[in-house]
Amino acid sequence: MAVIRDLSVQGLQMLLVLLAAPGLTGFVRSVKARLLRRRGPPLLQPYRDLVRLCRKDVVLAHNASWLFRTAPYLIFAATWVAAALVPTFATGLQFSWAADLIAIIALLGAARFFLALAGMDVGTSFGGIGSSREVMIASFAEPAMIMIVFTLALVVGSTQLSTIAGYLLSTNVGLRVSLGLAVVALVLVAVAENARVPVDNPATHLELTMVHEAMVLEYSGRHLALIELAAALKLLLYVSLIACCFVPWGLAPAGAGLLAHAAGTGIYLVKLVLAGLLLALFETAIAKMRVFRVAEFLGAGLMLALLATLLLFVSQGEIQ
């Protein structure tokens, strides 16, 4: 019985993230547009784009290799699996133990690895620009992310997301300096990882400023659709990661009833809306920065996270 419920929860979760992801992206876009006093695209625009892209033919460069063609599927799959393992509305996921937080980050890393390779495959200058900048950003963002994981794991005594969420739900952890630092660092990382302003501009096609867009420049049709979807999933993943680690309230605990799950879903959607609003505000508030200042931006994140970890190491007692 429990197994079936958990399995169904897991399946629902996978569907939910898949469906909600483009919605979140669209929501952020339209809110940004509103903030800029434009009407902006309708909320469903991303879905339409995906469908249209899927219908179109794929135009491959002459020297595109098998890697170029298989990469989108791998990227999408890795991201989707990662997103499926982050508790969104319920902690009782059947396969949550298959991969802990570190593994989830590594899955995203795998997606990025192949994306960067795909960017270099055709052998154009812009692909190279995108890939090299992407790996630079990643090589600062990943350690920061790992440090954040350390902080959580030291507080909770586990790198298992559902355990983390459950722990933060059950006991009253209270306000922790290190957790606060971790939140800030996580936000910085999330902004960078999802190619948002100020690190990258998802809307730009001005060559010299692109990072993510430059890598996918050669993609078209269904491949592009998959990559866009993966990007949206990634954004959603980070939002729900922040949600489940730092505002876990409303998550349906493992073995909870149907009602709790429904409530969880609703609360989750609210969380998404809030996050979207905040992100849009943030993005409109500040300007894009030069690529080489990203190092400092993320370095700050890394330092914050390291500080958080050190605090925990030094302050004994509450470590699990």
Add this chain to the structure above:
Amino acid sequence: MMLSIALSCPAALLALAVVAVAAARWRGASRAIYGVSLGISALALVAALTFLLQISPPAQIVLPIGLPWLGAHFRLDALSAVFLIVVNLGGAVASLYGVGYGEHEEEPGRVLPFYPAFLAGMSLVVLADDAFTFLVAWEFMSLSSWALVMARSRDPQNARAGFVYLTMAVFGALCLLLAFGLLAGPSGGYAFDAIRGATHSPLLSGLVLGLAILGAGSKAGLVPLHVWLPLAHPAAPSHVSALMSGVMTKVAIYGFVRIVFDLLGPPAWWWGAAVLALGGGTAVMGVLYALMQNDLKRLLAYSTVENVGVVFIGLGLALAFKAQNLGWAAALAATAALLHVFNHSLFKSLLFFGSGAVLSATGERDMDKLGGLIGRMPKTAFAFLVGATAISALPPLNGFVSEWLTFQSILMSPRLDPWALKLIAPAVGAMLALSAALVGACFVKAFGVTFLGRPRSPAAERARETDGFSLAAMFLLAGLCVAAGVFPGVVMDALAPAVDAIVGARMPVQAAAGWLSIVPIAEARSSYNGLLVALFIAASASLAAYAIHRLASRATRRAPAWDCGFPDPSPATQYTASSFAQPIRRALGTAVFRASEQVDMPAPGDMRPARHTATLHDPVWEALYAPIQRVISYAADRLNGLQFLTIRLYLSLVFAALVGLLLVLAIWL
């Protein structure tokens, strides 16, 4: 029984080496010799595996050679069995590769005799059970590999590599000699059993630890003792590079583990701190060096330095935990280290094989002259890609597992009391994370520039797929990488006896955990399941593919690259290795390597091309080795004057000596 088999294999290899001296000039000798060494290594591999899997008690044997009153002690226990597996697995696969690759050798006489000797030396180090035999095997290993490095000695670069290599090797061996001298004491109890039996004062143990770090670390490539490694590994023929990088460094690690964990007795906590700090520094420095390289094999060599650092992080944690009597944590850390040893031996050999295939297909090691090989050597490209993914610690491959375990053991470190460790451990964790991310960047660069894009030189255009044996070797390793990544629990359980032998504790049996997942301590705490992750990825990828191809278009058109509307036919417009590394070079390199870029932009109307040059400084060499060189040559020059004195002055030397000694007597008495 297994020990005698394992011993007879190196003996047979030595015999083979002697035969090879004579046989080298025959046609087909290379195939024969590589084939035979393949068989022998496989036999030794089987012996070691059986020994390890049917948990056998340590076996000992004393041969009447070596020091007359000592004899040559040999011992096969779990630890040496693990490393014997690493050595002979690497040896077997390298021999398989060599069967094909050896055909390209222009002077087989310079390679064939030393190759089996090298294999034999490594196996003997792992089996040795007294200081003398250990050092003999150790030096023999260095010597034979030196001969292999000198195989292409007409290139002065290689000659320099050989010089630096053997000098560093002898330095390390002398350090180990001193360490053993301390351990054995003036009475000369060189047998490891005697050393284990003796008790050592803390000061002495600390000294031995330092000497062991110098001795084994210089062979394993710990920064700052790594300088020989990026010179020597690329200089050798590729299958030998694979052995040196993938296997010989592991033998060095074995030496360290054997001395510090086994012979030296209970550790003090600061040992862990020292080793941990060294490991962290090595990991970051190694990968930074690697990122700056344009030479494929050199990049791989530097990434070996990085991985050695990761292993030493695990070992340092194990030492610290052991010192604090946290057996289970120590077991976790030690398992992580040993697993990474095994994994690295797999994918580093694979990557060197790939680079060797590229080298023999194009004659190029410089990545800026390669590119687009994925079209011409798809199989090699695929194998190399698997290796690159594995070494970048990406799930579901094996590299990730050992890295993950290392992270898990770092997460245990708050339980350590000493403050130094409390501060070092998280910092090292950050270093490990940083190096993990940088490795990803490094291998995106390696694979992307070498295999993707468009060919940057005619050689790269004319490249063609390498021979079947080499491919077989590569795919074998790739398969092992996947298997070890998907079923890590099996490997970890196999490692358990060795771990038990060195830290006196073992991890929970992984086979007990459901669904083939691995659980370091408790499932609520952390767990990882390579199999499921792999299945999920495969399933969702194929699901997506299926869905899209069913519901949406599957049509595909070929067209010229889009490139924002202004495609340039010249491959020179692609990102090169150095330009790919530029962002990271600016972000990190300026601090570490004093990296600087000069742009020489001709004035308008000036026809000469614009030039962009990036200069790097090797901090370690300039800070440590160059001064030593200078001092020695200065002293040599000064003293050299004594060769050119007059007889009278020589006489006055004698006179001075006489008067001096008489004065000593006069004062003494």
Add this chain to the structure above:
Amino acid sequence: MTVLDLLSDANINALFAILALPAAAAALLAALPGYRLASRVNVAASGLTFLAALSLFVRRPQMGLYLQVDDLSIVFIVLNTFVGFTTSLFSASYIAHEIEIGRLTRRRLRFYHAMYQVLMFGMNLALVSNNIGVMWVAIELATLTTVMMVGIYRTHQALEAAWKYFILGSVGIALALFGTILVYVAARPVVGEGLSGMVWTVLIGQAHRFDPALLNVAFVFLLLGYGTKVGLAPLHAWLPDAHAEGPTPISAVLSGLLLNVALYAVLRFKLLLAANPGAIAPGPMMVTMGLASVLFAAFMLYRRKDIKRLFAYSSIEHMGIIAFAFGMGGPLANFAGLLHMTMHSLTKSAIFYTVGHIAQVKGTQRIADIRGLTASHPALGWTLVAGVIAIAGLPPFGIFVSEFLVVSSTFARQPLLAMLLVFGLLVAFGALLMQVQAMAFGDPGKGPAAPVRASYLPIFGHLLLVLGAGIALPPALAAWFEHVARLLG
């Protein structure tokens, strides 16, 4: 019974033969005109001497007033005669070439062969003499003959070297004689006047009653006097040039044998001091000079331009190691010293044989002009590499064993000294490796690549012996060395 007598007679004659054979051969060779025949006679005489020396193992003659064989000396005697034999083999093929290119005339060759046997006679006499006076005379004789041999090419440099060797050697001899006199003076009150005051067996028996202070002074002079022959650091000056300018067989004999004989003398007197409780420990002096030699030679190796001078300096280094080992004392170190001495003689003479052939095929001794040997003359090149690896103390060769024992046994007792020694070894290794890589590897270039007509028998023989000793020391030999090591205290 009668058989035993016969045997004993045979062995008396054996001891006698060791001296008589070379003497007779010298006289004969001085008369023989044809150099081919002469070289054969030379080989035959040396071989017979070697056999006679071997027969000493079977049964010892009892001590005489002048001659004796004891455990210490027999090691040296057998080594001495053996290397003498192999060197005569090598010289047979070497001088043939020298005759062809006209570096040597037939007349000089007669002189050369005669002198060779005189040298053998001198060294054997020094080893079997039971009288410190006779020993002194014998060593002086050996020195003078080598002086002649060094100057045999009559070139400017050869004469320079010979002269330098001669002057320094003579001063050394003088000092050694003064030391000998002092020993006699110290012994006289105890053992009475006359011959017995110089008879070794008597001296060592009574040494504990000698005046220790006088013995100390005596040892200073003996160490410096014979140390000059050993080539220890401040006294070494003659050695490199003598090696470089003389004919290569003589270089081999010098490095392989004469240094040992001088060392043997020093050891003898070290025993004397060790037997006297009141005397200072001779160890520190030997250790100091040994370390000085090692470090000095190590740095000197870097700037060498002449291949024979290079290996001459390496001989200085190794003599330093041996002196260091004996100076440290103790069973392990003494064992190591004896082993190292044996291995060094074999290896270094093998190297000099190789170097001789290399210089002949390349037509030069300049390191800068010797390139890519392993490509142009594989056999010679790889032999050189093997020899240098052996001399540098890397396994699986025998010198590694002794260096292992010296360093590891010292480090537990005197860490600082051991570290200095290791430093010296490392520096020397770097230099040797640099030089041999330059010579053996790389591009052979357009140099004259004459065909080799080398006699590999002695070379390989020596190297194989060294290799065997490195892999497994024969138990008998090991027991022997241990016994002697204990004698040396």
Add this chain to the structure above:
Amino acid sequence: MTGLGIDFDVAHMLAGLLVLVSFMLLYQDRLTALINVFALHAATLSLSVAWQAYVQDAPHLYLTAVIALGLKAIVIPLALHRMVRRLGIHREIESVVGIGPTMLAGMGLVALSMVVMLKVTPGADQLAREDLAFALSVLLLGLLMMVTRRNAVGLVLGFMSLENGLVLAATGAKGMPLVVEISVAFSVLIAFIVIGVFLFRIRERFETVDVGAIDRFREGRR
């Protein structure tokens, strides 16, 4: 010190005389004079050896005395004079350090040998002890001369005076065997040196010998 009579005093006197002559050798600055003083040195030695022969009534020592007198006091000095004329060697000797410092150094050496020897041998009898002390100083002075004289003849003479000190010691050591043989051997040695100097035309040139020059010049040639 009972039991020492005239024979001790004479021996002592002669030995001291020898040291004195060594000092004279040290401050000579003209070749001919140097050679003559050395002849005196040898003569003194032979006297003392003869006295020892008489005291120890060891007839074979007379032979040594004769050799010393004949060879070193007469033949060799003559040969050297001839050589100096033949080879046209500069008549005055340039020495490395001035006479004064040399003398001081000599004093120091004598003092050293006294200290070493006299405190060394309480057991040994006076005669030998004194002789040893003097012999050692003669030896050291000879060595000092070899070191300070930048001239082949100076070298030879220095070595011979050194060797005189040895013979003094050898004869002083009562009942020492092989003295004759040794002195003969040494004469041979010295003969070699002289012949060497003579045959190989060894002059000041060899005092500026440096193998560096040879090395350089060899690079040119080989």
